[in-house]
Amino acid sequence: MTSVTDDLRLAADFAPATYDDWRKLVDGVLKGAPFEKLVGKTYDGLKIDPIYPRARGAAPVAGRPAAAPWQIMQRIDHPDATMANAQALHDLENGANGLTLVFAGANGAHGFGLDPSAEAITKVLDGVFIDAGIGIELQIGPQSRMAAIHIAEYVKRRGLDPAACDIRFGIDPLGAGAVWGSSPYSWPEIVPAITGAIKGLAAMGFKGPFAAADGRVIHDAGGSEVQELAFVLATGVAYLRAIESAGIALEDAQGMIYARLAADADQFLTMAKFRALRLLWARVEQASGLVPKPLFIAADTAWRMLTQRDAYVNMLRATMATFSAGLGGADSINVLPHTLALGLPDAFARRAARNTQLVLLEESNLAKVSDPAAGSGGIETLTQQLCETAWSLFQEIEKAGGMFASLEQSLIQRKVAATRKVREANIARRKEVLTGATEFPNLHEAQVAVLEAQPIVLAPYGEAKIKFDPLPPMRLAVPFEQLRDRSDQILKKSGARPRIFLANLGTPADFTARATFARSFFETGGIEAVDTEGFADPAALANAFKASGAALACLCSSDKVYAAQATASAKALQDAGARHIYLAGRPGEQEAAFRAAGVHDFIVAGGDALAALQDAWQRMERA
Template identity: 75%
Template sequence: MTRDDVPQAAEFPEGQLADWRKLVDGVLKGAPFEKLVGKTYDGLKIEPLYQRAKDAAPVVGRSPAAPWQIMQRIDHPDAALANAQALTDLENGATGLALVFAAGSGAHGFGLEPSADAVAKVLKDVHVDAGMAIELQVGPQSRMAAIHVAEYVKTMGIDPAACNIRFGLDPLAAGAVWGRSPYTWDEIKVAVMSGIKGLAGLGFKGPFASADGRVIHDAGGSEVQELAFVLACGVAYLRAIEEAGVRFEQAQAMVYARLSADADQFLTMAKFRALRLLWARIEQACGLTPKPLFIAADTAWRMLTQRDPYVNMLRATMATFAAGLAGANAITVLPHTLALGLPDPFARRVARNTQLLLLEESNLAKVSDPAAGSGGVETLTSELSEAAWALFQETEKAGGAFAALQQGLFQGKVAATRKAREANIAKRRDVLTGVSEFPNLHEADVKVLEAKPITLAPYGAEKFRFASLSPMRLAVSFEQLRDKSDTKLMADGNRPKVFLANLGTPVDFMARATFAKSFFEAGGILAVDSEGFVDPAKLADAFKASGAELACLCSSDKVYAGQAQAAAKALQTASARAVYLAGRPTDAEAALRAAGVTGFVFASGDALATLDDAYRRMDVT
C-alpha cells in the first residue's frame, strides 16, 4: 500500500456525536440544547446536526444526467408580442414554453387570450414537434385554450404524437383559488374526462391533468399541506380517468404534478423527493409498477418582493438549485419583477439564464439525487412523507379533494399556517432580505412592460361556495408601509424620519444604532444618524435640527442606566412625537416610560405593530 492509498484523515480519531454534544454544551453554558433545534411550519424538527443516512437509495426522478426542461413563461396579453418573446426564449436557450392563459391559477394578473386566433399567433413559427416542451396553464374561463392548441397542431399537419404537450387541466386547483364551483364533482370529472379522452383520441400522449400544489404554497401553506393536496388531486383525477374506462396503466401517464420551489433549499429538496416516494406508494396501491412521476416546478410566487426586486434573483437561484437537485423534470423561473408588473426583456433573460448557468456551467444535472444519503435531507424527506400521507388519508376520509375543499379541510389548515407565517414576518423572525432586513430607501425604479390585462367573461352560475385559497406575498405588509413613505415623499418632498439619539461613544451605540436604522427603514421611516451625546440639551438641539418627528435612543445597557431617562425627557420636551429605545425592556421599563420612552425596538419584537404605531403618531396615513 502506498501513501496515496491511505485516507488523509486515517491518523485522526473518528468523530463521535457524543463528543460534539460536549463541545456544544460548553458553548451553550447551561442553556437548553433545544435552542439549536428549529421547527418547520408543520412542526417537524430541524436538528443542528445529522449523521449520514446509511443504505439510502437515490430517489429516481429524471433519467441519469438528463437536464430538466428550461421552461419560459409566456403571458403577454398581446399574442403577437408573446410570440416574439417565445421565439427569443427558444433561440436563447429555453427548451420549453409555459403558456399562461388569463384567469389561470398562476396568471397573477396577466396571461394570454384563450382564443383560437391568439393561440395561432402565439405559436407562429414555433416548431412544437421539434423536441421542445409546451405546458398549458389554464383555468375554467380559459379551458378552451387546450382545445385550440390541439386544433392548431392538427391544422398545421403536425403529428400529435410528436408533440410534448402538458395540457394542464386542473379544475380542482381553480376551485380552490376561487372558493366556488358552478358544478358538482361528478359533473366536473365527466367534463375533464371528455377533454382528456378527446385529446388522447387525437393522438396526444399527454400528460393531460395537473395536480397543482402551487395553490397551497401561494396561499401561505406548508410543505405537508402542499404534498397532501397534490396527492388528493392526483388520485381524484386517476379515479376519474379509470371510471371513464381507461386502464390504470394508461391513466398512470395522464397525470403530472406541479410544485412550488422556494428559497429554503433543504425543505424544497425534501418536498420534491417526498412527492416521488408518496406517488410511488399510490401507484403500488393501485396495483401498478411505479414509474417516475413527472414533476414541474415553478419558483415561488409568495417569496417575490416589489421592493429591492433584484434580491428575487437570488431567491429564484436557490429555488431552482433545490428543485433541480431534487429531480424536477421541468422548471419555470418567475422573473424577478413579476410582482411589479409584466417583466421586460432583461427580467426574462435573467429568468432564462438562471437555469442555463446552473445546468451548463454548474452541471447540476450530472448527478442523480445528490442528496441521497444526506442525514438531514433524508430525515426531512421521510418526515414530510409520513405527515403528508396522514393528511392525505384524512382527505380521503372526507370524501376526496373536492369534498375536502367543500368542508374547508385544507383551507383551515392553510389559514392557520399563513397566520403563523405572517406573525413571524411581522416579528422579522422570517427574514425578507431587502424588505424587512437591509432595506434600501434609495433604490431606483424598476422597469416593467405596459400591458392591459385580458378580462374574461364569468364562468358558470355559482352553485357551491367555500373558503378560497387566495394567493399572497410574504412582503406585502412591509411594502404597504413603504408605500406610505413614498406617498409622503411625493406630497411634500420628505420621508418620515426618525432621529437616532446615540448616547456615549461609537463603541456604546454602534450596534444598536445599526439595528434601529434597519428596523425603521424597513417601514420606510428614514433614519437620521448622529454623533454620540452626553448632554441632554445638545441632544435635544440635534433632534430639532434633524427635522425628524420620532427619536430612538441607541446605546448600551450600561449607558442607558445613567443617561436614558434624562435623554428621553429632553427629547419629549423637544416635541418628539414618540421616543423609542433600542433594546429589550428591563427592570427599568416603568421608569423609562415615565421619563417619556414610548416603546422598545428589539429582535423578535413585533416590528409591524411598532411601525404602524409610529405612522399613527406622525399622522401619516
Template identity: 85%
Template sequence: MTTTTNELRLAADFAPANYEDWRKLVDGVLKGAPFEKLVGKTSDGLKIDPIYPRAQGAAPVAGRPAATPWQIMQRADHPDAKAANAQALHDLENGATGLTLVFAGANGAYGFGLDPSPEAVAQILDGIYLDAGIGIELQIGPQSRMAAIHVAEYIKGKGLDPAACDIRFGLDPLGAGAVWGSSPYSWSEIVPAVTSAVKGLAALGFKGPLAAADGRVIHDAGGSEVQELAFVLAAGVAYLRAIETAGISLEDAQGMVYARLSADADQFLTLAKFRALRLLWARVEQACGLVPKPLFVAADTAWRMLTQRDPYVNMLRATMATFSAGLGGANAITVLPHTLALGLPDPFARRAARNTQLVLLEESNLAKVSDPAAGSGGIETLTKQLCEAAWSLFQEIEKAGGLFAALEQNLIQRKVAATRAVRETNIARRRDVLTGASEFPNLHEAEIAVLDAKPIALAPYGEARFKFDALPPMRLAAPFEALRDKSDAKLKSAGARPKIFLANLGTPADFTARATFAKSFFETGGIEAIDTQGFADPVALAAAFKASGADVACLCSSDKAYAAHAIAAAQALQAADAKHIYLAGRPGEQEAALRAAGVGDFIFAGGDALAILQSAWKQTE
C-alpha cells in the same frame, strides 16, 4: 503531478470522531442551556436536528433519469399575442428548452396572461416547431379553458403528429376552485367535463400528461410543505378516479396525470419535498395495483417569496429554489422573473430567469447525478418525515370524501390559514427575514423597469353555486411593502418621507450597533432615519431634535449608557415636543422609569416590528 500515498491519508492523521464527542463540545458551548435550542422546526412541526449521521442503506429516489437535464421552461404571459410570440422565439433561440404558456385567469397568471382566443393562440405559436422536442406546458383557468382545445386544433391544422409534441395540457378544475373559493358545478358535474377533454385529447393522439395536480395552490396561499404534498396527492387521485370512470384503464391513466410544486429558497425543505412526492406517488400507484412509474414533476419558483423591494435579491432566491428543485429531481422548472411582483417582466428579467437555469445546468452540471441527496442523513430523515405527515393528511382528505368534499368542508383551508397566520407572525417579528423588504431596506433604490401592458379582461365564468373558503395567492413581503408604498406616495405629494430622529447617546462605540439596527428597523416601514453623531448633553440633544423636523425619536446606545443617560435624554425629548419616543433594546429593570420619562415603545429583535411600524406611521401623520 504525481500524488503519493501520504498525500491521500488526510483524515487518517486525526483521531476518529463520533456523535458523543461532538455533543460534549456542544454542551460546553451551550453552558447549561438545553440542547433543544439547536433543534429547528418546520412550519409543520417537523424537527430538524443540527447534525445527522449518514443514512444507511438509502437508495436513490427514482425520478428524472441520470445525466438528463430538466426542461428549461420560460414563461410566456404577455397579453399581446404578437409580443408573446416574439418573446417565446427569442427564449427558445437563447437556451430555453420549453415554454410555459400562462393564459389569463390561470392560477399562475399573477395579474397578466395570454389571450386564450383561437386567433391569439395561433399567433403565439407561429414559427415555433412544436414537434422538435421542446416542452410545452399550459397553465389555464376556467375562463381560459378553451385554450387547450385551441392549441390542439392548431397542431392538427398544421398537420403535425400530436404524439410528437411534448405538451402538458394542465387541466385542473380542482386547483382553480380552491383558489377561487367557489365552483359553478359539483364534482359529479365536473368529472364528465374533465374526462371528455382527456378522452378527446387522447383520441387525437396527444400522449400527455393532461391533468395537473398543482401544489402551488397551497404554497401560494401560505401553506406548508406537508399540506402542499397532501393536496397534490388528493388532486392526483381525484383525477385518476375521474379518468378511470370514463373507461380508461388505470395503466393508461397513470401517464395522464402530472404534478406541479413550488420551489422556494429553503434549500433542504424544497429538495426533500420533491423527493417525498415521488415516494408518496409510488405508494399511491402501488395501492392502485400499478407498477410504479416516475411521476412527471414540474416546478415553478415560488410566488410568495418574491419581493417588490430590492427585487434583485429575488434572483438569489430563485437560484436557490432552482438548485433545490433540480437536485430534487424536477423534470421541468419555470423560474419566475425577479420583477414579476412589480409587473410584466422586461427582456433583462426574462434573460436572468432563463440564464439562472442555464448556469446551473451547463456550468454547475447539476443534472449529471441522479438524486445526489440520497444517503444524506438530514435529507433522508426530512424526506421520511414529510412522507409520513403528508400521507396522514392525505388520508384525512380521503376520509372527508376526496379533495372537492374536503374543500367544501374547509378542511384544507383551515389548516392553511393556521399555518399562514404563524408564517405572517414570523415575518412581522422578523424571525423569518426577507432581505430588502423586512431587513436591510434601501429607501433610495432606483425604480425598476417593467413592461407597459394591459391585462386581458375575461368574461365571468358561471354562477358560484358551491362556495367555500378561498386560497388566494399572497406574498410574504406585502405588509412591509404597503408601508414603503405609503412612504413613496408621501414623498411624491409632500416632498419628504416621515422621519425619525436617532437620539444616539455616548460614543460611536456605545451607539453604533443599536443605531444601525434602529435605522434598518424603521426604514423597512418607509420611515427615514436621521442619524446623529452622539450626545452627552440632554439640552444639545433636544436642540438637534427640534432642528431635524422629525416628530418622533429613538434612543440608541448600550445598556451601560442607557443606565446613565436614557432617562434624562427621554425627558429632554419629551420637553422638545416629541410625539413618541422609542428605545432600541429591551428595557430590563429600567422599564418603569423609562416609561415614566416618556419612552413609549421598545424595539428589539423578535418584537412585533410590523405592529410598531404601523403605529409609528400614526405618530408621524
C-alpha cells in the same frame, strides 16, 4: 505541497470523531442551556436536528435519469399575442427548451396572461416548432379552458403529429376551484367534462399528460410543505379515479397525470419535498395495483417569496429555488422573473430568469448526478418525515370524501389558514427574513422597469353554485411594502419622507450596533432614520432633534450608557416636542425609570416590528 494521499494518511493518525464527541463540545458551549435550542422546526412541526449521521443503505429516489437535464421552461404571458410570440422565439433561440403558456385567468397568471382565443394562440405559436422536442406546458383556468382545445386544433391544422408534441395540457378544475372558492358545478358534473376532454385529446394522438395536480395552490396561499404534498396527492388521486371511471385503463391513466410544485428559497425543505412527492405517488400507484413509474413533476419558483422592494434579491431567491428543485429531481423548472410582483417583466428580467437555469445546468452541471441528496442524513430524514405526515393528511382528506368534498368542508383551508397565520406572525416579527423588504431596506433604490401592457379581461365563468373558503395567493412582503408605498406617496407629495431621529448616545462604539438595528427597523416601514454622531449633553440632543424635522425619536446606545444618560436624554427629547420616544434594546430593571422619563416603547429583535411600525404611522398621521 502534500498530495491527497498524504492528507488521507495524516488524517488516519487521528481517532475518528463520533457524535458523542461532538455532543460534549456542544454541551460545553451551551453551558447548561437545553440542547433543544439547536433543534429547528418546520411549519408542520417536523424537527430539524443540527447534525445527522450518514443515512446507510439509502437508495436514490427514482425520477429524472442521471445526466438528463430538466426542461428549461420560459414563462410566456404577454397579453399581446404578437409580443408574446416574439418573446417565445427569442427565449427558444437563447437557451430555453420549453414554453410555459400562462393564459389569463390561470392560477399563476398574477394579473396578466395570454388571450385564450384560437386566433391569439395561432399568433403566439407562429414559427415555434412544437414538434421539434421542446416542452409546452399550459397554465389555464376555467375562463381560459378552451385554450387546450385550440392548441390541439392548431396542431391538427398544421398537419403535425400529436404524438411528437410534448404538451402538458394543465387541466385542473380542482386547483381553480380551491383558489376561487367556488364552482359552478358539483364534482359529479365536473368529472364527465374533464374526462371527455382528456379522452378527446388522447384520441387525437396526444400522449399527455393532461391533468395537473398543482401544489402551488397551497404554497401560494401560505400553506406548508405537508399541506402542499397532501393536496397534490388527493388531487392526483381524484383525477386518477375520474379517468378510470371514464373507461380508461389505470395503466393508461397513470401517464395522463402530472404534478406541479412550488420551489422556494428553503433549500433543504424544497429538495426533500420534491423527493417525498415521488415516493408518495409511487405508494399511490402501488396501492392502485400499478407498477410505479416516475411521476412528471414540474416546478415553478415561488410566488409568495417575491418582493417588490429590492427586487434584484429575487434573483438570488430564484437561484436557490432552482438549485433545490433541480437537485430534488424536478423534470421541468419555470423561473418567475424577478420583477413579476411589480408588473409584466421586461427583456432583462426574462433573460435573467432563463440564464438562472442555464448557468446551473451548463456551468454547474447540476443534472449530472441522479438524486445527489441520496444518503444525506438530514435530507433523507426530512424526506421521510414529510412522507409520513403528508400521507396522514392525505388519508384525512380521503376520509372526508376526497379533494372536492374536503374543499366543501374547508378541511384543507382551515389548516392552510392556521399555517399562514403563524407564517405572517413570523414575518411581522422578522423571524422569517425577506432581505430588502423586512430587513436591510434601501429607501433610495432606483425604480425597476417593467413593461406596459393591458391585461386580458375574460367573461365570467358560470354562476358560483357551490361555494367554499377560497385559497387566494399571497406575498409575504406585502404588509411591509404597503408602509413603504405610503412613504413614497408622502415623498412624492411633500418632497420628504416621515422621519425618526436616532438619538445616539455616547461614542460610535457605544451606539453603532443599536443605531444600525434601529435604522433597519424603521426604514422597513418607510420611516427614514436621521442619523447623528452621538451626544453626551441633553441640551445639544434636544436642539439637534428640533432641527431634524422628525416627529419621532429613538434612543440608541449600550446598556451602560443607557444607565447613565437615557433618563435625562428622554426628558430632553420629550420637552423638545418628540411625539413618541423609542429605546433600542431591552430596558431590564430600568424600564419603569425610562418610561417615567418619557420612553414609550422598546424595539427589540424578535418583537412585532410590523405592529410597532403601523402604530408609529398612526401616531404620525394623528398629529
